[in-house]
Amino acid sequence: MTPADGDRLVTSPSHDAGTAVPGSDGIVPADPGSAGVPARTFHIRTYGCQMNDHDSERLAGLLTADGLVATDDLESADVVVLNTCCIRENADNKFYGHLGNLKSLRESRPEMQIAVGGCLAQMDREHIQQRAGHVDVVFGTHNLGRAPALLRRAAESGPLMEILDEPLPEADPATAGSSAAALSAVRDLPYAAWVTIQIGCDNSCAFCIVPSVRGGEVSRPFAELVTEVEVLADRGVSEVTLLGQNVNSYGRDLTRRRPLFADLLRSVGAVDGISRVRFTSPHPKDLRPETIAAMAETPAVCNHLHLPLQAGSDRTLTAMRRGYTAERYLARLAAARASIPDLAVTTDLIVGFPGESDQDFESTLEVAAEAEYDSAYTFIFSPRPGTRAAEMQDQFVPEDVVAERFERLRVVVERSALAKHRARIGQVEEVLVEGPSKRDRPEQVGALRPVD
Numbered sequence: 001m002t003p004a005d006g007d008r009l010v011t012s013p014s015h016d017a018g019t020a021v022p023g024s025d026g027i028v029p030a031d032p033g034s035a036g037v038p039a040r041t042f043h044i045r046t047y048g049c050q051m052n053d054h055d056s057e058r059l060a061g062l063l064t065a066d067g068l069v070a071t072d073d074l075e076s077a078d079v080v081v082l083n084t085c086c087i088r089e090n091a092d093n094k095f096y097g098h099l100g101n102l103k104s105l106r107e108s109r110p111e112m113q114i115a116v117g118g119c120l121a122q123m124d125r126e127h128i129q130q131r132a133g134h135v136d137v138v139f140g141t142h143n144l145g146r147a148p149a150l151l152r153r154a155a156e157s158g159p160l161m162e163i164l165d166e167p168l169p170e171a172d173p174a175t176a177g178s179s180a181a182a183l184s185a186v187r188d189l190p191y192a193a194w195v196t197i198q199i200g201c202d203n204s205c206a207f208c209i210v211p212s213v214r215g216g217e218v219s220r221p222f223a224e225l226v227t228e229v230e231v232l233a234d235r236g237v238s239e240v241t242l243l244g245q246n247v248n249s250y251g252r253d254l255t256r257r258r259p260l261f262a263d264l265l266r267s268v269g270a271v272d273g274i275s276r277v278r279f280t281s282p283h284p285k286d287l288r289p290e291t292i293a294a295m296a297e298t299p300a301v302c303n304h305l306h307l308p309l310q311a312g313s314d315r316t317l318t319a320m321r322r323g324y325t326a327e328r329y330l331a332r333l334a335a336a337r338a339s340i341p342d343l344a345v346t347t348d349l350i351v352g353f354p355g356e357s358d359q360d361f362e363s364t365l366e367v368a369a370e371a372e373y374d375s376a377y378t379f380i381f382s383p384r385p386g387t388r389a390a391e392m393q394d395q396f397v398p399e400d401v402v403a404e405r406f407e408r409l410r411v412v413v414e415r416s417a418l419a420k421h422r423a424r425i426g427q428v429e430e431v432l433v434e435g436p437s438k439r440d441r442p443e444q445v446g447a448l449r450p451v452d
């Protein structure tokens with residue numbers, strides 16, 4: 001999973017009329033602000049990846065359905081929810097910093113509630129309340145849908161924590177991945193939507209904490225996903241991004257007969273009104289010919305493949321437990337490029353995994369150069385407690401060595417990215433404009449795809 005750049009706020013209160021769902025405990029909430037009582041407001045701060053961004057959208061939908069109103073002013077919000085990430089040390093340091101800052105606000109406004117959910121909450125559990133006594137509710141990754149009910153209960157009876165070790169049944173509307181929660185989501189953009197197709201991961205990459213906090217893979221039913229996309233298209237959505245920790249193993253828990261992800265791409269791509277289908281992230285070891293064929297033969301599927309390499313040395317890949325060699329990775333990439341014209345390829349790379357030698361790193365440089373990425377998310381290894389890699393302390397690479405390698409890798413990636421971008425000069429591309437850039441407001445940002 002690729003962490004998003006920085007934190008994002010869910011600020012749009014533009015909830016579709018007619019999408020209100022029963023409260024997460026089954027009670028239909030009162031209209032916001034009815035009987036002259038101003039509605040309580042909520043503010044969600046999100047850390048980490050697109051999965052968390054979309055969880056926050058769903059949470060915003062559930063809180064709105066529960067009678068609360070979104071605000072982008074954290075200082076005045078009646079309920080502040082921090083949706084946390086534990087993939088990188090940086091994200092959890094930021095979270096604990098923000099949580100500390102909220103203490104004085106909570107003291108000055110005793111009626112305010114603070115809730116902490118998401119991956120770090122699932123991992124740290126009671127540690128959060130021990131470290132920050134001003135937190136009212138702690139909930140995990142499997143019961144996001146119960147957050148509104150937990151907040152109401154905490155308002156009556158004081159701070160509480162509810163962490164489940166496995167997902168609620170899919171049919172339960174309180175389930176994070178349920179259709180009810182997904183369809184009531186308050187989305188940032190009216191024309192683009194994330195659709196979570198699976199939660200959890202069955203792999204055991206040595207650096208990754210996701211399987212411990214999100215659990216094993218659970219795929220959402222095929223028909224339910226297609227219906228969800230049809231409803232989104234009826235509401236004006238033209239671009240969907242299918243989300244999962246390992247999207248191309250989607251459906252492995254539903255059937256072993258055929259790779260369902262390829263079928264899902266074709267079915268979603270055939271929905272009337274959907275003109276762009278994206279997905280993130282596939283795992284190189286599970287990139288099957290059927291998926292490549294579905295990408296090539298479904299006009300709505302964008303010609304972009306985010307294929308996380310992580311390292312180019314077979315020794316490091318084995319230590320990481322990635323399940324492929326550099327040669328196999330490059331062969332699958334070549335097959336994808338041969339079938340899908342003008343394929344844009346992006347990746348994730350980790351520098352300084354424990355035991356990475358100069359020679360291992362040289363292999364990463366070579367494979368990255370050969371893969372000719374359009375762009376890459378490059379990360380410096382950071383040990384996450386609870387992972388195998390965190391226990392390899394005797395093999396940690398010195399910081400100055402890692403910094404120097406990181407810089408060399410950046411140069412290689414930027415070289416191919418620049419060449420790819422230069423090759424597009426003069427081409428006519430279709431752009432889906434997203435709006436003003438978050439970094440430079442006068443600029444508009446959008447996503448390209450070539451015009452046939």
Ligand code: SF4
Binds near residue numbers: 001201208245
């Ligand atoms: Fe983590 Fe590996 Fe699963 Fe991705 S595939 S979520 S890196 S364990």
